[in-house]
Amino acid sequence: MSSPTKVAASSVADRAAVQSLIRIRETAAHLGVLLRPVFLEHAAAKSTFDELMDSVSRSLTLAAFEETASVAVTGEGQLREISGGKSKISSVGERRRVCRRRSRPYSWTKVISQSLDDGHTWRKYGQKVIQSAKYPRSYFRCTHKQDQGCMAIRQVQKSQDDPSTYIVTYFGEHTCKSPSMAPQVIISALDSSRLISFGVDSEKITRQAPPPSLEQECDEEVLSNLTTVSLSAAATSNPAVAAPVAPLAGHDHGDVTSGFQAHTSSVDMEFMEGLLEFENLLDVDTDCFFL
DNA sequence: TCCATTTGACCGCT
DNA sequence: AGCGGTCAAATGGA
Known part of the structure; x- marks a missing residue:
């Protein structure tokens, strides 16, 4: 186990890397939309573009996993309380479940x-x-x-x-x-x-x-x-x-x-x-x- | 009667 | 505080 500080630092770096990749992919995706008519006529352009997107996606996935993993290692104490926070019990009674996770990363x-x-x-x-x-x-x-x-x-x-x-x-x-x-x-x-x-x-x-x-x-x-x-x-x-x-x-x-x-x-x-x-x-x- | 859809309200997250 | 996701009562069709 590495020290929390070190891991946290690398986590920040990972995050920055992932964000850069996201921007790259965003831009590429925009480009893809703009070039759609071209892709229809030029299969080669499409496959090249696909390759590009694939590479970016893979990099992004791997980077994100690294980042995720480091959080998993260090984040034990930072676990968000699932049912914590405001658990308003409305007049409707206990009709609502308190526990509703929103995070769906994938x-x-x-x-x-x-x-x-x-x-x-x-x-x-x-x-x-x-x-x-x-x-x-x-x-x-x-x-x-x-x-x-x-x-x-x-x-x-x-x-x-x-x-x-x-x-x-x-x-x-x-x-x-x-x-x-x-x-x-x-x-x-x-x-x-x-x-x-x-x-x-x-x-x-x-x-x-x-x-x-x-x-x-x-x-x-x-x-x-x-x-x-x-x-x-x-x-x-x-x-x-x-x-x-x-x-x-x-x-x-x-x-x-x-x-x-x-x-x-x-x-x-x-x-x-x-x-x-x-x-x-x-x-x-x-x-x-x-x- | 059962089941899917609609829809207003609740609630988590940012 | 506002937006978006989910719940669950009401509704309608088979």
Whole structure:
């Protein structure tokens, strides 16, 4: 164990490095958006750009992990109190749970043009008008949260630029055993490889996500945060991601796939919307580790 | 009657 | 204090 001071210093350096990488990626992502028409015509330009984004993403992921790890080592005493702070008990009584974790450091975003059917069944649990956003944001959780403790969550919002497309942000991974598993981005923070992998790896899914108790929402969220998801340009070259799933009638188990139904066609992985989430990695505290 | 969606209110985080 | 995420009662459809 290194001294807390030393680790703290390196943590500051790591953080600065990560922030620089985030800026780089932000800029590159902007560029990517601007060059979209060019990419349509020049596949080579697209693949080069993808490579660039991939490199940045990987660097960012690794740097963020380093930073996260150092926090994990030193941050024991700085654990944020989950249920602490203001625990207002409203007149409604104890209807509300005090413990609601917000931190979801790992996410990835898709911009999809027609279908929101990703092969999973989602249940809408909220909708919110977002400041400075034209369209409201809808909140979905996996239908199997109750029966299988699946903590996958997604947010859907119409694109302001192109209302015919939706910006879908996923949080956590599916641990449910849905027969219509869509490709998932899976990695365990405890996985020594620390690599980003796209595609289905059912072994990892089942192994890393012990079915949590349904009454332990807070702990469940900690578990879900263990899933490291990084949006990588490599995803665009992965057919499994580019062509998610066949519609397969959408409804398995008799559940209704929530949201705006249509048929899947093109799925573009976009980085823009995922960038800010990545910054959350900086704020990831020891909640993400079993300590 | 059951289940998904809607929506206002609550609450965490910055 | 304000914004965004979540809860849960109300509502509606099958």
